[in-house]
Amino acid sequence: MYTDLKNKVAIITGGSKGIGTAVSERFGKEQMKVVVNYHSDEEGAQEAVELIEKAGGKAIAVQADVSTEEGNQALIDAAIKEFGNLDLWVNNAGMENRYETHKLPLEEWEKVTKVNLTGVFLGTKAALNYFLEQDKKGNIINMSSVHEQIPWPTFAHYAASKGGVKLFSESVAMEYAARNIRVNCIGPGAINTPINAKKFEDPEQLKTTTSMVPMQRIGDPSEVAAAAAWLASEESSYVTGITLFVDGGMTLYPAFQGGKG
Numbered sequence: 001m002y003t004d005l006k007n008k009v010a011i012i013t014g015g016s017k018g019i020g021t022a023v024s025e026r027f028g029k030e031q032m033k034v035v036v037n038y039h040s041d042e043e044g045a046q047e048a049v050e051l052i053e054k055a056g057g058k059a060i061a062v063q064a065d066v067s068t069e070e071g072n073q074a075l076i077d078a079a080i081k082e083f084g085n086l087d088l089w090v091n092n093a094g095m096e097n098r099y100e101t102h103k104l105p106l107e108e109w110e111k112v113t114k115v116n117l118t119g120v121f122l123g124t125k126a127a128l129n130y131f132l133e134q135d136k137k138g139n140i141i142n143m144s145s146v147h148e149q150i151p152w153p154t155f156a157h158y159a160a161s162k163g164g165v166k167l168f169s170e171s172v173a174m175e176y177a178a179r180n181i182r183v184n185c186i187g188p189g190a191i192n193t194p195i196n197a198k199k200f201e202d203p204e205q206l207k208t209t210t211s212m213v214p215m216q217r218i219g220d221p222s223e224v225a226a227a228a229a230w231l232a233s234e235e236s237s238y239v240t241g242i243t244l245f246v247d248g249g250m251t252l253y254p255a256f257q258g259g260k261g
């Protein structure tokens with residue numbers, strides 16, 4: 001628990017499932033006030049709200065399309081109206097679909113980059129404007145992936161979006177560091193979330209993915225949420241422009257395990 005987080009106001013996009021719900025619950029345990037954004041899964045967002053409130057925080061669910069300026073504005077407006085303030089914006093909403101690149105429809109490329117990259121830009125822009133207008137310090141956390149670093153065949157559009165999130169975040173971190181606005185990424189590896197549910201139900205797939213993780217296990221969403229809480233808190237006050245990988249070592253070139261090569 002980080003005592004400085006109590007009563008801090010956060011927006012989390014894509015809070016209705018997976019890592020978004022785990023971060024929401026953790027923020028509840030930190031007794032924060034949270035705007036839980038969802039796109040279409042209202043029920044999931046309501047569950048996240050309940051988890052936050054049960055844990056001791058306050059929360060509302062707000063529908064918005066994060067790939068639009070109006071959507072992001074609606075989230076800021078909700079935070080101000082409901083909680084009177086904003087301290088932290090977590091750009092978490094994301095999506096992925098497997099396609100061979102020579103068959104990848106342009107619409108799919110646009111859909112994925114619009115949510116994963118344009119959404120991060122628009123959320124960051126909305127947060128920056130609020131922090132600058134209020135002349136207050138600010139904190140932005142962008143949910144990236146190990147695939148901001150590791151190439152991923154048949155997910156080239158996803159990897160491109162995450163690579164974009166990395167350099168966008170580093171650039172913005174540098175641009176606003178002197179204004180006391182921190183921008184960091186979290187890079188989850190293979191985590192037990194609905195996005196991966198089908199893949200990990202298949203024992204062969206589960207074995208393959210696990211073998212690519214030096215810690216030899218799939219991560220729990222709460223382990224990603226713990227990283228978010230640290231980056232949100234003042235305990236990380238001198239940290240900006242990093243990606244904190246939460247990946248059991250997946251980014252460490254696991255093909256070399258055991259001294260191979």
Ligand code: BGC
Nearest residue numbers: 145146147189190191195196
């Ligand atoms: C993806 C997961 C994948 C993991 C490791 C994440 O960014 O969302 O589907 O299992 O990377 O490859």
